[in-house]
Amino acid sequence: MIDKNAVARCFGKAAASYDQHAILQRLSSDKLLRYLPKSSVRSDDVKVYSSTVDLGCGSGALLPALANCSETLIAVDLSMGMLSYAKAHNQLPSQPLWLNGDAEALPLQSSSIDLCVSNLALQWCDDLATPLIEVSRCLKPGGLMLFSTLVSGSLDELTQSWSTVDSQRHVNRFLSEGEIKAALLKSGLSVDTFEVAVTTMHYASVKEVMLSLKGIGANHVHDKEAKPTTQGELRAFKANYETLRDNQGLLPLSYKLAYCLLRKH
Numbered sequence: 001m002i003d004k005n006a007v008a009r010c011f012g013k014a015a016a017s018y019d020q021h022a023i024l025q026r027l028s029s030d031k032l033l034r035y036l037p038k039s040s041v042r043s044d045d046v047k048v049y050s051s052t053v054d055l056g057c058g059s060g061a062l063l064p065a066l067a068n069c070s071e072t073l074i075a076v077d078l079s080m081g082m083l084s085y086a087k088a089h090n091q092l093p094s095q096p097l098w099l100n101g102d103a104e105a106l107p108l109q110s111s112s113i114d115l116c117v118s119n120l121a122l123q124w125c126d127d128l129a130t131p132l133i134e135v136s137r138c139l140k141p142g143g144l145m146l147f148s149t150l151v152s153g154s155l156d157e158l159t160q161s162w163s164t165v166d167s168q169r170h171v172n173r174f175l176s177e178g179e180i181k182a183a184l185l186k187s188g189l190s191v192d193t194f195e196v197a198v199t200t201m202h203y204a205s206v207k208e209v210m211l212s213l214k215g216i217g218a219n220h221v222h223d224k225e226a227k228p229t230t231q232g233e234l235r236a237f238k239a240n241y242e243t244l245r246d247n248q249g250l251l252p253l254s255y256k257l258a259y260c261l262l263r264k265h
């Protein structure tokens with residue numbers, strides 16, 4: 001079971017450093033928004049959606065784009081720290097409704113939403129089907145759910161580098177493509193788009209790799225044993241990672257992302 005309080009705390013602590021480190025998140029959200037129907041943004045300034053949710057809004061980076069096509073914006077996040085940061089730092093012409101809530105139990109009325117967008121948040125839920133069923137409940141007929149999430153194969157360089165060091169869990173488990181497709185089926189929503197793509201980030205040192213995860217608050221590992229990592233284990237992990245340097249002299253860190261556009265009939 002995912003410790004939601006621990007996840008919220010981790011993201012809350014990272015709120016102030018998040019934007020500086022969220023390079024993958026911006027690549028992912030730029031790509032994700034391209035899957036919105038072309039008709040979503042109209043040149044005559046008419047808002048196509050009356051009510052849009054940014055689920056797991058984090059520091060609020062998607063809100064300006066969503067505000068362009070939505071009359072009412074609702075920004076939901078599990079982490080109060082992230083929500084407070086987003087509230088204090090956004091420059092939106094009109095304020096969204098800020099909701100501290102869990103994707104698995106949305107504090108929203110049934111059939112009240114036209115569009116729900118969620119970028120790289122749902123991998124923090126116990127079971128992808130649960131938030132998708134919740135979103136389906138909240139969508140109006142014809143409503144859209146657009147999300148990205150991590151797929152197994154993400155952060156493999158970390159898994160690989162720890163594998164010979166100890167038997168502890170150092171990296172969260174991500175769903176396989178098959179498991180994601182099974183969750184989509186359970187949600188009852190129809191699938192307009194399902195695409196998987198790998199994005200590899202590059203870093204100068206193992207320290208930078210680890211900072212990139214800590215900086216966005218993604219360093220919480222579910223069900224990790226309380227046993228602290230020793231200096232020797234850390235050295236062995238770093239030595240293993242060093243063997244992965246590419247011909248540019250950089251260390252890779254791969255993310256496998258699924259991009260999905262779902263529709264409620």
Ligand SMILES: C[S@@+](CC[C@H](N)C(=O)[O-])C[C@H]1O[C@@H](n2cnc3c(N)ncnc32)[C@H](O)[C@@H]1O
Pocket residue numbers: 007008011022025026029055056057058059060061062076077078079082101102103104118119120121122124125216218
């Ligand atoms: C990697 S950040 C992505 C933030 C933002 N969507 C972006 O693109 O920058 C993940 C966010 O999801 C939130 N989150 C994690 N689990 C959640 C849940 N069960 N319900 C709602 N938000 C959640 C975290 O607090 C965090 O702000």
